[in-house]
Amino acid sequence: MANKKTLMEGNIALCEGAIAAGCDAYFGYPITPQNDVTGHMSRRMIELKRVFLQAESEIAAINMVLGVAATGKRAMTSSSSPGVSLKQEGISYLAGCELPALIVNVQRGGPGLGNITGSQSDYFQAVKGGGHGDYRVITLASASVQEMYDMPQLAFELADKYRTPVMILADGYVGMMMEPITMPEKAPEVKTVKKDWALTGCAGRKPRKILSLYMSDGLLEAHNRKLNEKYSLIKKNEVRYEAVNTEGADIVIAAFGIAAKICKSVLQMAQKDGLKVGMIRPITLWPFPEQAFADIAKTAKKILVVEMNMGQMVEDVRLAVQGKIPVEFLGKPGGSIFSTEEIYEHIKKI
Amino acid sequence: MSTSKKYKRPESLQETKHLYCAGCGHGIIHRLVAEVIDELGVREKTIGIAPVGCAVFAYDYFNFDVTEAPHGRPPAVATGIKRVMPDHVVFTYQGDGDLAAIGTAEIIHAANRGENITVIFVNNTNYGMTGGQMAPTTLIAQKTATSPFGRSAANEGYPIKVCELLSSLEGTKFLARVAVDKPGNVLQAKKTLLKAFQNQLDKKGFSLVEVLSMCPVGWGMTPQAACKRIQEEVTKIFPLGVIKDLTV
Amino acid sequence: MEPAGKKKPIVIIDAERCKGCELCIVYCARKVLGKTKNINKAGYNPAVVADPDKCTACGFCYLMCPDNAIEIK
Incomplete structure (x- = not known):
């Protein structure tokens, strides 16, 4: 397929990459330095007749993502460090419920309100849990505008393959720098997997439920062991x-x-x-x-x-x-x- | 509007026994929701959102697709689902801690956006599941696990009237308060729920039904006394009726 | 509500589902239902149909039962 070269900002490339990867719904909240993502998506997603919504909070945004993910469609949210802290509850639920979704952190300085320039101080938060419970999040670190464009595709594919949330850990510099990137003239067809767990209405089948609560004796242990097996598989197959x-x-x-x-x-x-x-x-x-x-x-x-x-x-x-x-x-x-x-x-x- | 004369477990309710305490109103409300969904013939395109609270196991009781949501977040989860599946029937089932305390922001903004969803808000004036703590809806002077001397306005403020609070938002189209304390009210509750779901099918927008419900164990009284308390005390603060209806 | 007519209504209480909350008994206008000292597997005293002939199938017991333990045929 023919490629075209174009000059683009990292945050915009991220949006276009996510759109090309078949992102069905985007939910965000204003925070610097990721604002260009929310701004760009607010126009592009609506133009494409997909779902864009500025949520009332970071917490609401991640839970809207959870709702879309439960239906098997591709959902995404983005934020910067303090906002990603607020999303951690939802990320823990996504992991526990085994729902695929894309979360982007365009990192800024911390702790607390910190500042608004790029930083890498959310490494621990991204790879060591962030939220409560024994879970992992596949974390992709983008180092260029080209990767900002390419990574959403990979992120959605990994999320679907393993039924797990995936994070792109960017930063304010990668997000706001301009670089030439190569993108296909026409976006390749989106690879989707069969989701025999998704909530789509129970026509012609038994009702399904999405949950992370396991109260009966030994059930939560079994669930955690199952998650851990998945994480071992990811460790074996997906190191890059x-x-x-x-x-x-x-x-x-x-x-x-x-x-x-x-x-x-x-x-x-x-x-x-x-x-x-x-x-x-x-x-x-x-x-x-x-x-x-x-x-x-x-x-x-x-x-x-x-x-x-x-x-x-x-x-x-x-x-x-x-x-x-x-x-x-x-x-x-x-x-x-x-x-x-x-x-x-x-x-x-x- | 019709109500069923069929006195048998509706199809939208599973046979699973509820884990609710004896005389808890949740069981009645679950059945009413299930009956309404049966009567509208929408079971196969319904997606419910269970809260954190006593109704957390709702996905084991309803006989259609149901997802869990973090505490207080069902309106945001419902927003996500409804936005990508606008022709499905989406409802949240939330308690007073879930909806009126930790999830205040989510309900206000889902209502204000006029999300075309149905919200079932169970008000039993305390946190049942965690052991009867004070809720935003706890009445003044009501003793709970965390207001042992009775709720005082000076220390804890006043009971939140969710329907009245939401009624000023232009996005809300139907807000009503019902109770399940006696047969007549149960029938009225069903009619009201039927309307709240019909509104969604007619794409009328955001509908919320607040249901005053018995919590005999949390209130430390018999189920019969709990029904009486709704009639004599709770409805004095939370009057029954349609608070707002812009669907006609 | 249906009047007591051609067909005699039958109230069935699933004793294993019943938690003995007694709301059905309280709201039964014709005292069809009553308490027992029986204990079900969950440890509750389930309600029983004490006087079936008086039943008019008004449905109040069904409406008030939180546990779907009552069916009226």
């Missing part, structure tokens, strides 16, 4: 990462999202100076590419984790490396952004 110049590298950078994008320029600077620096960029933050880090620990001398927070993903890297080689950390909190120079200077020091 990008490895750059890792072969023969002395130092390997670990970074995701916007930090990884900046580090790509650092790799070029190092290459020019003859330093052997590579990078592993986790694309799925959960499931985390543990094996990739375990393997690199056999050949590299050091890992430098670069994050725009005070040290979150670094914990998972250290778990994966298991003390085999030193894992150093360079952080930037509070919605401030790294310069390539400061990362490169740090690499030269270690």
Whole structure:
């Protein structure tokens, strides 16, 4: 199929990607820096005769998503950090009820109200639960506008395949930057799966119910074990990462999202100076590419984790490396952004 | 408007025994909803939303598709379902804690948007499932597990009149308060529920029926005394009748 | 309500569904229903049809039963 190249903002690319992926309904609430998503969807979804609704709250938005998801249609909400905190109850229910849905976090600085520039400080919230209960959320980290366009498709497919909520963890920088992207002239046909659990009215079949409440003895244990089996399957099948110049590298950078994008320029600077620096960029933050880090620990001398927070993903890297080689950390909190120079200077020091 | 003379469990109700306490009004209200859905012939295109509260197991009692919703969020869940399936019959079944406390924002905005859904709001003036705590609808001086000296206006404010509160919103089309404390009121409750569902089929917009219901265990009295309490105390604060009807 | 006519109404109480709340007994105008000392599997004293001949099939017991334990034929 013919492709076209176009200049687009990250948040808009996300919308167009979700629309191409067959998003039936979008529910959102104004919060910076994701406002362009809600704004763009408010026009495009209505034009396409799909569902757009500005909800009265983040909580209402995620529960509208839950309602649509229960019918088997594709639903999405987006927000920024404080708003995603409010959605956690609903995300826990989506996981417990085994409902597929897409949640996007265009992260900003925290904690509390924080600020409105991009940040990566919601890593823990995204991959370690966020809400109550023993559950996981597939978390995709977008590092470019192209990925903002491509990821909704993958997110909806994974959500349907595993009946589970999927999060795209973006940030204010990726959301608001402009980049050229390639998109197909005509959106490919949406791949849908048969949903023999969806609530569509009980014509010609027995009534169905969607629930996460298991009161009788042992039922909740069984449900949690079933969920865990699903999570093991996801860990086995769905790990995604990008490895750059890792072969023969002395130092390997670990970074995701916007930090990884900046580090790509650092790799070029190092290459020019003859330093052997590579990078592993986790694309799925959960499931985390543990094996990739375990393997690199056999050949590299050091890992430098670069994050725009005070040290979150670094914990998972250290778990994966298991003390085999030193894992150093360079952080930037509070919605401030790294310069390539400061990362490169740090690499030269270690 | 017709009411059934069939004195037999409706098809829209499963045979499953309810877990409700003896004399609890929920069982009557479930049956009325089921009868109405049968009579309208919409069982196969109905999707119910169960709350968190005593009626949390509603999906085990109704004989059509039902989803769970987080506490207070059924109107938002219903909005999602109805927006993508406008020709289905969508209703929420909520208690006073669910609808009038933790879910206040959701009900007000679903009502204000004029969502074409039916809301069944069961007001039994306390939180039944959790052990009879004070609800937004608890009457002044009513003793509950969390108002042991009786609800005082100075400390806890006044009982919320949900129908009256919602009546100022342009999105609400039909608001009525009924009770299930005696046979005549049960018949009236059924007629009112029938209208609230018919409104949805006629795409008239947001309808809510508040049902005053007995909670004998929560109130610490016999079922008979609980019925009497509705007649003598509860209806004094929450008068029965149609509060708003813009469907005619 | 249907008058007592050609066919004699039969009230059936499912003793295992009944929780003994007695609302049917309270609202039965003709004292057709009554209490018992029987105990069902759930531990309740179910209502019984004490005087079936007086029944007019007014349906009040059915209307007030929260447990769908009453059927009138």
